Structures are given as C-alpha cells and as structure tokens.
Amino acid sequence: MSATELKWENIRNSLLWIVLPLIVGILIAASVPKPVIGIIRLNDAIYSYTAQDMIAQIHYAMEHPEVRAVVLAFDSPGGTVVDTEAVYMELTRLREMKPVVTAVNGMAASGAYYLSVNTDYIYAKPTSLVGNIGVIGYLPPAPFIIEDIISTGPYKLWGAPRDSDMRQIEMVKQGFFEAVNLGREGRLNAGPETIFTGQIWAGTEAVHLGIADEIGTETDAIEKAAELAKVANYEAIDLYELSVYGSGSSYPFFIQSPDGMMMPYPNEAGTYLLYIPPLPVK
Numbered sequence: 482m483s484a485t486e487l488k489w490e491n492i493r494n495s496l497l498w499i500v501l502p503l504i505v506g507i508l509i510a511a512s513v514p515k516p517v518i519g520i521i522r523l524n525d526a527i528y529s530y531t532a533q534d535m536i537a538q539i540h541y542a543m544e545h546p547e548v549r550a551v552v553l554a555f556d557s558p559g560g561t562v563v564d565t566e567a568v569y570m571e572l573t574r575l576r577e578m579k580p581v582v583t584a585v586n587g588m589a590a591s592g593a594y595y596l597s598v599n600t601d602y603i604y605a606k607p608t609s610l611v612g613n614i615g616v617i618g619y620l621p622p623a624p625f626i627i628e629d630i631i632s633t634g635p636y637k638l639w640g641a642p643r644d645s646d647m648r649q650i651e652m653v654k655q656g657f658f659e660a661v662n663l664g665r666e667g668r669l670n671a672g673p674e675t676i677f678t679g680q681i682w683a684g685t686e687a688v689h690l691g692i693a694d695e696i697g698t699e700t701d702a703i704e705k706a707a708e709l710a711k712v713a714n715y716e717a718i719d720l721y722e723l724s725v726y727g728s729g730s731s732y733p734f735f736i737q738s739p740d741g742m743m744m745p746y747p748n749e750a751g752t753y754l755l756y757i758p759p760l761p762v763k
Contacts, residue, residue: 514547516715518706520699521553526734526747526755527560527592532568534725539571541724543578549715550580550706553600554699558745558756559591559613560734562653565754569660572599580709584702585609585693590681592754594692595657598664602705604697605684610756611693614661615679617757618650619750650752657754665691681756 521538525531542548583597585605590613597603670691687693703717736744745757
C-alpha cells in the first residue's frame with residue numbers, strides 16, 4: 482500500500498470512528514420518547530363516569546414515564562362527594578411522582594376546586610368562576626310508617642336519622658376546609674370568614690384572595706407544568722384518547738325538564754360538593 486493510500490485509509494478510519502458514534506447517538510435519541518405534558522379535561526360534573534375517566538387518565542400518567550407533568554383543565558361545577566374524593570386520592574398519588582398544574586377554563590367550583598387545591602399551581606382566566614367552597618345536602622324525610630312495607634328498624638327505609646346526615650355534611654365540610662388550608666398553605670390572603678363562606682369569585686378576585694395563583698390560560702399552565710418538570714422540547718397531549726377505551730355514554734347527572742332543558746340540580750338526592758347557580762328570574 483502506497484503512502485497516499487495509507488493516508489486515505491487512516492482518514493476513512495478516523496471518519497468512521499467519528500460518524501459511527503454520531504449515528505448510534507441519533508438512533509438512541511430517536512428511540513427515546515419525547516417528553517409529554519399530559520392534559521386531563523373535565524367539562525362536566527364529577528360523578529361515577531367522569532371520575533372513572535379522570536382516574537384512568539391519572540393512572541396512565543403515572544405508568545408512562547414520558548408523561549413528565551399533568552395539566553388539569555377544568556370547566557366543572559363539582560359533583561358527588563365520594564367521586565370527588567376518589568379522584569382527589571389518586572391525584573395525591575400522581576403528585577408524589579410528577580408536577581400537576583390546574584387551568585380553570587370556565588369554572589372550578591366546589592368539588593372541582595377541591596381537586597384544584599391538590600395541584601402545584603392554579604391558573605384562572607379573569608372571568609373564570611372559582612371557589613364555592615362548601616357542601617350541600619338533601620336531608621332524608623322524617624321517618625313514617627308505610628302500612629304495606631315491613632322493615633327491621635326505624636331507619637331501614639331512610640338510611641339514617643336526619644341529624645346523622647347533618648353531622649355527615651359537617652364532616653365533609655371540615656374535610657374540604659382542611660384540604661384548602663393544606664393545599665393553599667401560605668398563599669391565602671383572607672381569613673376563613675371570607676374563604677369559607679361558599680362564595681364563588683371571578684378569576685381576578687380569586688387570585689387577589691390567594692385561592693388561585695395567577696391569571697393565565699391553558700397554554701400558561703402547560704408551560705408552568707413543563708417548567709416544574711424541568712423539560713423542554715415537549716409536546717402537550719390530551720390523555721383521554723390514550724387512556725380511556727369504550728367508556729360508553731353516561732347517564733345525565735343533572736335533572737332535565739319535560740321540554741329537554743338541563744336544570745342545575747342533580748338527579749338524585751345526596752350530599753354534594755356542587756355549585757348550583759341561581760335560576761334566572763322571569
């Protein structure tokens with residue numbers, strides 16, 4: 482082999498050692514999933530079907546390492562106590578692993594706000610409706626005798642005496658208050674005599690009171706989640722399509738009038754973390 486040929490052979494070998502690791506690095510990088518900011522939307526009341534869907538999405542976020550943070554996008558008046566608590570507990574597990582940020586699009590009232598305080602940061606639009614901290618409940622009727630029905634105890638038909646239901650509502654209320662104090666610790670700018678009146682505030686006032694952190698959009702919430710997760714070059718993806726399969730149609734949570742108009746009242750009596758707006762005066 483001549484000196485020239487030997488020279489070109491050395492150049493080829495050198496280039497091979499430079500290019501080969503570069504190609505391997507590119508292939509490895511291409512095989513690593515791009516960081517994802519997952520979006521979980523709630524545009525309905527919180528009840529069995531919507532809670533199941535949210536929990537499925539939370540589990541997806543926990544089980545997939547490419548999902549580095551989550552944004553909860555809310556437009557909800559709240560819902561049932563038990564379903565709200567179920568989502569809240571799963572959300573607590575998610576927050577132990579990844580940042581979670583709330584974006585209040587239209588409303589995060591009552592149970593939806595209960596979930597919001599279990600996140601790292603809350604954005605609201607200037608006219609979003611936020612708060613309504615508290616509980617509503619329907620007391621059972623006073624026990625009475627039905628001649629054609631035999632029961633083995635005075636509350637078999639009614640489930641509990643009325644004062645027991647009142648104590649349960651008080652217990653749920655105190656749990657809600659504690660969740661707000663814990664989630665917004667050091668950020669509330671007003672005392673309990675203001676925060677816990679059940680009032681619902683526009684986003685601007687919510688930020689002033691410290692029940693939300695900042696005026697902003699869903700895009701701001703996504704950027705904040707990425708910042709908390711310390712990721713760049715990410716993509717934002719709705720987790721519903723990835724995690725919820727064949728959930729089927731749900732029953733209507735709210736009462737429908739005979740003419741098909743949706744009323745702001747739940748179909749069933751019970752205890753609720755729910756905002757019920759006043760009906761317009763005709």
